[in-house]
Amino acid sequence: MIRKLAFFSLLLALFVVVLGAYVRLSDAGLGCPDWPGCYGHLSPHHAKEKILAAHAADTDGPVSMPKAWKEMVHRYLASFLGLLILIVAWLSLRRWRREGVTAAAPLLLVGIVIFQGMLGMWTVTLLLKPAIVTLHLLGGLAVLGTLTWIWMRESGVARHAAGFSLSLLARGALLLLVLQIALGGWVSTNYAALACPDFPTCQNSWLPGMDFENAFHVFRELGRTAEGEILPAAAMTAIHWAHRVGAIIVGAYLLMFAWRLMRYEELRGLALGLAFAVLLQISLGISNVVFSLPLAIAVAHNAVAALLVMLLVGINFRLRGVRAGAHMERIWNERLAA
Template sequence: MTTYRKIILAALILAFGVVALGAYVRLSDAGLGCPDWPGCYGKLTPHNAADAINAELAVRPDGPVSHAKAWKEMVHRYFAGTLGLLVLTIAMLAWRGRHETRGGLGLPLLLLGLIVFQAMLGMWTVTQLLKPLIVSSHLLGGMTTLALLLWLWLRERGQLGHTYYANSDHLRNGALLGLILVAMQIGLGGWVSTNYAALACPDFPLCHGAWMPPMDFEQGFTLHRNLGETATGELLPLSALTAIHWTHRVMALVVTLYLGWLVLRLVRSPGYAGMGLVIGGLLVLQVSLGISNVLFGLPLAVAVAHNAGAALLLSSLVVLNYRVRRR
């Protein structure tokens, strides 16, 4: 099963790249760089679709379509398509060697179903014109794919070295809650990003000069609506965007306090100090990147790093949960 494990590892690394690349596409406003799916104006590459792209640029020079944006969008699709093929290969190898794998077929088949659904979400992202619910679901699907691939790789790799892990029953519930809180915060972060609310609060730590600025939670957290619009088709007010951003900040405080407590418990637990320091370091990095996004006006590199940091923090909690359950 050596080849099987190598393919899982390759898919895991690629999944992280796809998550980061997807963030780059979204944050550089290239999500509609090719307004059809799966090709670009029906062509395999933007180079082949140059005439169609030029025609669109002649009509709307400042529109969502350009040669650069088309390449960004299509490169993301190429990488995502390759990941899909790797996951299909993993499922096929798991089926052929089902008597040799460590945990059976359930997880590989779940990954295959998830990757198919991810492809559908990618299509709907374009055809539904970046509807926030769909784009946020696509982000969460990518993070879930990454987490499941990591769990599968850890499982098939077997015992993590020869490190002795003391009884970890007292850490199980805390580790699981940490994972859930980070996943919730990633969901909120996705909602901020897909609604373009990252700078709805332009100051820090206050928001519009107040701890509790005017906010419209009902409009901000109405799921079924178009980008930038209320459920009735009106322009989404600033108070709704403020509510989205403010909620993400409050949840960030909750996650920081909880993970800080969890890190202290890990550092004091035999065999888990290193894991605690890794989680603590990623937490500090992620909080710093989030604050920098506000203070420096959402630089593209910092915003993409914030998304990648979320993926790394999630991954560290996945590893922790695996260890406390499979010591």
Template sequence: MNTYRKLLLATLAMTFALIVLGAYVRLSDAGLGCPDWPGCYGHATVTQASDHISAAQEADPHGPVTFAKAWKEMIHRYFAGIVGLCIVGIAALAWRNRRDPAASPWLATALIGVVGLQAMFGKWTVTMLLKPAIVTGHLIGGLTVLALLVCLYARTLAPSRITVSPALRLFAMSAFVVLAAQITLGGWVSTNYAALACSDLPTCRGAWVPEMDIANGFHVIRELGVGADGETLTIEALTAIHWMHRVGAVIATLVLVSLAFGLRRAGHAALSTALLVILVLQVLLGLANVWFSLPLPLAAAHNGGAAALVIVMVLINYRLRATAQQRYSGVFHESHAA
């Protein structure tokens, strides 16, 4: 099981890095650096596709295809392939050690299916020309893979002995739902390039509630940069996307801070501190992206902050649930022993 645990931890770290790398690729406009999938113009490397890339650059010097963008896109794909192979290895080890309570072969197998679906979202991101719904789905898929890896790793940790109330467990699950909704809003901001629709703080375009076009901003099935009517997405639509993410950030921050204090009162000081530290950093990164007009390193780090919050929230929910199961199991055995 030691090999299984080490592979899980390494894959978890690589998946976190892959999510940040994916954000970097998207934010540097390299998502179509290779306009096909899984290779680049049908080749395994950018070097082999150099003639095609050169021709594309000559035909459209300001287009999405350049050597630099192609390399960014292909490195992301290579890295994703490595993570996928590691997850297959995790499933194989889980089945080999299936008699160990720390292993979860069925969950590890399900994770392979999630990775397969995530690969298809990666393909559709390119073939459907960065449709916001597909790109956002790709982000959510990556975070789902990360969350499942955390669940598998958490099973290998020693259980907590601290008793928690049902109310705290329910609140932790609700807080995770709030976080997931906020991350989805953040993905919608990023995939619609609406991060700078409001360049002032704390107001948005000089008003607490600016003029917005919510219908077009949140029309899901559409091409990138256009509304439901096929016309170019207006600044009011982009403002709606950005403003809703800000409102969500306030709500999510209040909920997660409340959870952190609840965890501290229940005796989970380490989890409480981790949640508060990551949350503060994430909020500061969000503010800094507006203050400094979305510098690429800060924007990618903001995606990393979201992934870090997912990790700690999955750990929190798992630990609270495992503690409850352990307590109920103890009560059950005591009653039968009596």
């Protein structure tokens, strides 16, 4: 039962993450400007009059019936996902008491979900602050990654006795991917995706004028500096340019790591999947710039990022690495024997 629930929760989490990206990219994040309901009601249908009045007052604003439904459907599904995760944790605790099987991962997941719910509330009540929205994105991916780990463990997926260096490469790959996704989230939440409208150069220059100080100041309002001034274009350029450079570094590392995995027959499927996903992700990122951020391509870019997280969590699970201490002890013993 835990395995089946974990698998269904994993599929739902993937859908919720992609739907969240669609809500954000279609400018529907404030479709219902309060939380958890919509103008104090359970659904946009019950708040129809207030939504229509807000839309009439500002037809280009964030509130409309379609945007409200997008936002609320995302909340409904996220709430249902949270309920499923609570059930998985409860069943895991029962098994722990009965059989002694650890329930650490499900309990950790419950903590992540609670924090993620708070971030979802703050995303609305704090009016889309970039730091909160980016953390909300990363929280969704943390849920997805943890569910991937739980499902693989419950499914009895075989683990490969990897050396310490390969396990270290796998952990480095996951860490770099998370950092690059955080950069991508920062681009999206600051609306900097088209700050460099050309490719491969940026504003017809390999090194355009940039303002890194304001670009990566965390505690500020959307579109504002820490002092409350309008965020300069050079800061938006710095955000976009940093994400491009990160894509080169992380993409090269992941492709190198996939090539290293190809040496092991039992890991070749994962290696090929990783290489394909990396190349697809790079292509989607370039397409976002070349075609001026079409909604479908932008959402697909987020979806492939989520799939990459699942792949790398799966690879880390498969690589039952040797602990650093045990690795050094083995090397020392081999030297003594020699």
